[in-house]
Amino acid sequence: MIEKQASCEDDGEPLLLPVAEARQRLLTSLQPVCEAVELPLSEALYRVLAADIVSPVDVPPQANSAMDGYALQRTSIPASGERSLQVVGTAWAGQPFTGQVGEGQAVRIFTGGIMPVGCDTVVIQEHVRCRTAPTDGPGLIDIDSEVIAGKNVRQAGEDVACGQMVLPRGRQLHAADIGVLASLGIARVNVVRPLKVAFFSTGDELCALDEHVPGTPLAPGKLFDSNRYTMAALLRGLHVEVMDLGIVRDNESDTRDALLRASADADVVISSGGVSAGDADFVTRVFHEVGQVSFWKLAMRPGRPLAFGKVGQAAFFGLPGNPVAVMVTFLEFVQPALKHLAGMHDLDTPLLPARCLSTLRKSPGRVEYQRGIMRLDEQGELVVESTGKQGAGRLSSMSAANCLIVIASEMDGVQLGDRVQVQPFHGLLPG
Structure with a gap:
């Protein structure tokens, strides 16, 4: 009989780190950025306050x-x-x-x-x-x-009283906040400097869009690099400075060079692909050699092979190569980590209860994030149904979905009519 090694197809694996413990370990190990810059209010949208805002005036100033x-x-x-x-x-x-x-x-x-x-x-x-x-x-x-x-x-001061703390440190400024600050006569604010995030994809099979001649077929075995474009869009939605390092080919030398070069300039480095245990998974090999590994395999699906730790002073996330797994692990781990590093306190999207209109297959032992479409039914109740097949390579299912159905580790599937928890993309996806 063949002695089989643990893999992402296994229902349970004792060495997998629970999702909640991984999140705690992640946030504990990262220290928020302290450097601040002063900006005109007109340029402060989506920036994070570096200090509390205390009102210098009453609003309104007179009755x-x-x-x-x-x-x-x-x-x-x-x-x-x-x-x-x-x-x-x-x-x-x-x-x-x-x-x-x-x-x-x-x-x-x-x-x-x-x-x-x-x-x-x-x-x-x-x-x-x-x-x-x-x-x-x-x-x-x-x-x-x-x-x-x-x-x-x-009455004078009815909206805001002089000396009142209006916006706390760590608040990401949105349009209403900008208006409040303007109403107080505050023209400049101290905000946390933007994070610098470097990212790259790995794989000899990948073809960059700018290297492809439109109308010509891809060579056999080649794939368009979707992960790098997905990561770039997610990062820009978080309003960080992005450093796109392109595609890193499957060899140890290029992978080591990319990791070391990125970590020298960035606060955070993100890769996609190459973090499993295969012969061509050079990210895993190099990360264990040059970095400090905090965790590598998680009890979640999709996203079991998720590496996190430090390379030099930079935080490093080695995301899986499957497109859906890239998005799920980014949303569940990278996004809250970047918010934490920026000094923000509101890191999580609330889980909403919904009645499931689909039967969902799942085995106990891992948290599963399945793609769903939620809506209000005729009675005003929140309901959700699956987008269909849940393969980690089906990126179109993420485009069709408006939420993730979060199925707890101990659950053994979901039956029609069962209560589940959903994470809406509104508020989860940055923007």
Whole structure:
């Protein structure tokens, strides 16, 4: 009988590292980048804050009207019935009324106008009877007892108070954050410098798109290099500086040169292919020779052969060669690692419960990430179904999917109607 070695086809393998332990080991071993740069706010989108942002002002700076109407003091509101008030002026947004308003008086006010001295209430124009046209200047209005004291007024500091911590260190700035900072008068921010990430594909069978003559067939045994384009797109979505080292051929010398050259310049080095135990898997061989290996084989599918450790001062990820395994291992390990290195705290995409509309095959012993299409059914319940065959080389299934179905290690398959957990690509895929 042939003595068989452990492989990715085995349901269980005692030496495989559990996914949760690998994630913990990964994040513990990486120290976030400390260097910061100062940027104009207009260039800070998607950058990570290097320090807390504390508001230097109140927003809004003064109490102002939330509606078009009339500003008055609450003592002018009748206890019952109606009351006539004298209109003594107008407060425009940017042009405040400078006088003082007493009981029995009102000021015509527009949205954003500063509340006049003595006023604490705005009654909207639709709830007022005008004795004269509002544009005719001073006149009389009638209000009734249904006016609510203090309504339709934005208080000073209601949105943001002076001295309040607005955005924490480690926050990746999005469009709303940029707007908040602009509203505080903050024109420049300190952000973590962008990570430098080098990447390459390995394999004598690979053909780069820029080396291929359109319309001509590939030589027998050749494949277009999709992994490098996938990795480049994923990295650009994370807003890092990318260093594309191209295709590294299957020999020890070229692999060693690529690893050492990349690790000398980059914070992180990523390869695809060559991390199994075959004779042509030179990445594994060279990494064990020149690097510090933290783990190599994980209890997951796809993605069992995933190498992680250090080469010099750079973190190194040796991803599998299968296209789907490249994407899954990138999303589950490389992406949170890059966020952690950039100082971000929000690393994970939440798992959502869904009812499965497909029967999924799986054996216990590994976490499986299957491609799925999730949607809300007619009752508003989140449901998910498989994209079909789940081979690690079926990259088109990732394009068809909008989520990963995450099946826990201890589960023995999924039956129709079972509850599963899904990771939506919205929020998981960078962008």
